[in-house]
Amino acid sequence: NASRCDAHVQDFAAWTTAVADGTVPNYAFIVPNVTDDGHNSNLSVADTWLRGWLAPLLNDSFASSSVFFIVYDESKNSDRGYDGLDGGRVYFAAAGPDVRANFTDPANASSYNLLSTTEWLLGLGSTSHNDSGSAFPPMVSLFPPVAPPTFSLSGTVTFRDNGSAVEGARVNLTPDGSTELTPANGSFRFQVPNGTYRLTANTSGFPDQTVPVTI
Template identity: 30%
Template sequence: MISPRASLFVLSVLGSGVFSTKTTTFTQPAAAPTDTSTFYVGASNGSLPKTTTVPGLVFDRFVQIWLENTDYSDAAAQPAFQNLSKDGITLSGYYALTHPSEPNYIASAGGSFWGLASDDDVTIPANVSTVVDLLEAKGISWAEYEENMPTDGYLGDSFTNPDGYTYYMRKHSPLVSYDSVNQNSTRLARLRNFNDFAYDVGNNTLPQWFFVTPNMKDDGHDTGVAYASDWLNYWLVPLLQDPNFNSARTLILLTFDENSNYGINNEVYSILLGGAVPTNLKGTIDDTYYTHYSSLSTVQNNWGLDNLGQQDCNKTLANVFQFVADMTGYQNNGMKNGTGLPLTNITGTIPGPLNPTYPAPWPAPNTSCVGAGGGGYIGSK
């Protein structure tokens, strides 16, 4: 007999897209990643306005690029990742937070996934703060770039291209689920498409913090890590040589939302790239224990930001990227990759307001914690 928990596990795996048919031939959407394309569907609204750069302690721009559903060993076997690791710091102890995809995305923006164990459309109340609140409080520009999103601030669950393929999925947008973003027209307009990206990089108006979501093929979700590697060679590798994208003060996190094997802990291959990575650390491995919350704590540490009063304040789960911590004097918890780490492959049984099976009230933020930026809870201001 299959236990209820095992049944929930099987359903979660089936719902994750792990068993989807994989295709192997990458199709280049444009001549270069800096070009617009009719394939991207969404018309550009022009470039973002130029803004004053707010200097950070270690970097002035932070970029996240998320791929999908790949075990650490499978990514490590790809030449594209091996070559990129030669130019950056490989984070051998970086872990996703849960399964399936969407909870990881929303956690990276708001510091919790609130028990979510599905890819269903959810809305998170407007009084729940996100990284956007932290950035805007210090005048730091931000955006998302979503490949094949048809219009800026699109609120639909998905979008199917004229060729009949559904390339864009809302579940892979970290900020659209937050009412503080989706009910604010100014913020919503900063959820942009890849034609907008071409304008922004060409006009040197890319923001200081931005999140990149490739489409359902290019991120490997519907195809596999070899296809995603081909996309990286087309899109990211040339941009690393473009000073409008990668300046001497740019830090890039390339990672995955989750691994594909729910039966093992949720380690994902991750690399820190960009001009902000010290020359002597390129090609090295950092085995410090990190999770997706570390992107929040590192940004807070770099710009002296407040915190969200959520898991970004969790000293176990939110280590600052070590080379940044070394340069700012921040003390991490000393945890390294290996045995005895928290299990972050658990899905379905974590109570929260977004879990209809195990419901719980929206938790009050920790208003007394001091985050990696040295500030207090943003809502106390």
């Protein structure tokens, strides 16, 4: 309806204002006019337009958690698209601080994959209409693998009979493989992802002591 269009379909000046004010929405769909998109001009004009507003934003603070997808709606004459007409293979690029640099994905992808990728990044579910994760999976290869969060696992090795700290005890963490030698206060600390581990402390003259730990 007209009121919804007035609220959500705006000119490019509104985008510039939102960037300046820090009110950029979680999702924005930017469509250039037929001159700036190169349709009625040429590639140089399109490149100048895109570079003019996008390049500065890649170094802006709000872009630290953003990704820009640049895609054309059609090409000139390469490959038949879903409608059987030429122009089905189009240029696509992703830009942002969390995008894999200088990476080209050899796998075929479609606008449906772009849709599921957008939903994945925004934490949205599938609409069950041409965005199935199995048929059109998100393009996760565009982004480097995210390391799992780690947690601090710490403790103190003490003598059972009097509770005093054991200096020089070797504490082994399996299956992680990390090891530490306790200082005078008997303390140790490991930084590990969640999981189940075994802590084994050994020192000269005493049997090894092992305890299971789950984080």
